Amino acid sequence: MALDDPDVPHTVPGIPHATAGRLLRRPGLWGFPTLIMIIVTTVLTLAYMGGILNPTGNLHHFPMAVVNQDQSVRTGAGPLDAGELDLGPRIAQGIASMPDPGQRVQWRVMSMDQAQREMDKDALYGAVVIPAGFSADTVALTRTADGDAAPRQPALELLTNPRSGSMATSIAQGIGDQVAQTVSQQVAATLAQHAGPAGPTVHRVPTAEAILLADPVTLHTVEHRPLGNHSGFGLSSFYVSLLLTLTAYLTAGFMSSTVDFALGYQSSERGRRWALRLPLPITRTQTLLAKMAMSVALAPVTATVVLGSCAVILHMDTSHFAQLWIYSVCATIAIGVSAQAVLSLLGGLGTLVGMLFFVALAVPSSGGSFPLQAVPAAYRWLAVFEPMRQINEGVRSLLYFDGRADAGLLRAWIMIAVGCALGLLLGLVVAKVRDLRGHQRLTARQLTAVHSAASAAPLKPARSHRRVHPGRGLTAALSLLVKPGTGRTTG
Secondary structure, three states: OOOOOOOOOOOOOOOOOOOOHHHHHHHHHHHHHHHHHHHHHHHHHHHHHHOOOOOOOOOEEEEEEEOOOOOOEEOOOOOOOOEEEOOHHHHHHHHHHHHHHHOEEEEOOOOHHHHHHHOOOOOOOOOEEEEOHHHHHHHHHHOOOOOOOOOOOOOOEEOOOOOHHHHHHHHHHHHHHHHHHHHHHHHHHHHHHHOOOOHHHHHHHHHHHHHHOOOOOEEEEEEEEOOOOOOHHHHHHHHHHHHHHHHHHHHHHHHHHHHHHOOOOEEHHHHEEEEEEEEOOOOHHHHHHHHHHHHHHHHHHHHHHHHHHHHHHHHOOOOOOHHHHHHHHHHHHHHHHHHHHHHHHHOOHHHHHHHHHHHHHEEEEEEEEOEEEEEEEHHHOOOOOOOOHHHHHHHHHHHHOOOHHHHOOOHHHHHHHHHHHHHHHHHHHHHHHHHOOOOOOOOHHHHHHHHHHHHHOOOEEOOOOOEEOOOOOHHHHHHHHEEEOOOOOOO
């Protein structure tokens, strides 16, 4: 079938037929949509890829701790004969004061109890622990007289926080490996300095143990409060937050279209059926209130479906389901109300702007997949107000940190309340201002003309008011809303 073939089942007198070929040859059809899609595609690409390509290079104030549990040891006779050796404080101070021009890592010296408390409120991603006996193992490494047992290699411990996410744990592991390598070089230099080339013990060291003396320190990794098997390696909170945000936004868009169709301001096409109701007189404020009310009413439904599917069908680990459900419902309400405000303010463009704000820019700035200390500064700025970051903090606290307020839950409650209030206030104020200035979607004259012209069209009763199907009356009614020669509505 040719693009210019006017294959239509019936004709409308006085109106030229449209064909695909004629339509596609219009320059105005291509320009604006192409520009918008270029902008949207560029923003999506930069938003997603820009936040993940170089997490190590983007590190800024990544919170790590140094814990010193080492005890001094008498060296006795031998190459380290200095009376008493206490490497722990020197190593801890050396780690905390390592040169770091970019402030990539924020080191803090603390006790083990303090480090565990900080991890329990998601304020610490890892801790390098100098265990008790580190100095003793270092001294024993040099005592290789005949008949002596093989010495135990001194080791540092890396305490990780898997509840902060797999990527945070991976970054902490990389930092721990670098620290262990640096400490090993320093300890090897200390052994070589005290032993010297003429040290009698060094000449008696077997080749394998000489290799140990050149790289004496190892690193052992230990998890603090490991997660269960159904937690997605600490990513379940991120995906639950994403689902809550996405379903709330999609529901808002669908409810907005449903209300507009019910009021006669938008057509509906289901399969081969196309329908358009006669428009009803209603203010923008009342329209927005109806849309927001529907989003609020459906929030418990969508939140229940998301959490029920995760917990009941997929057996996601959660020990605070009731609190998580209440929080999820409120977060969904906040997203729905804010999304309706955006759609009301921007009209057709609101769909794209909302997608960028609530999804595209929200995912890399949420702190769910990548810690905020490992993303570019622009994403850390977005995280201050992006809704998904606030939702993720609350969900993570309830799933991994026993619902502690200081683990992000209190801030999350405050931010979703503020976001919901701002969305509600902004949307209603702008709608009210437009109403007061007479910027209605259709004027009283247009509504009267449409209803009068549609009286000649075949009508079919609907539940609330009449639904108009294609015909001469509908064509005449719609023509009254269009400026001659422009194709644009006059309202």
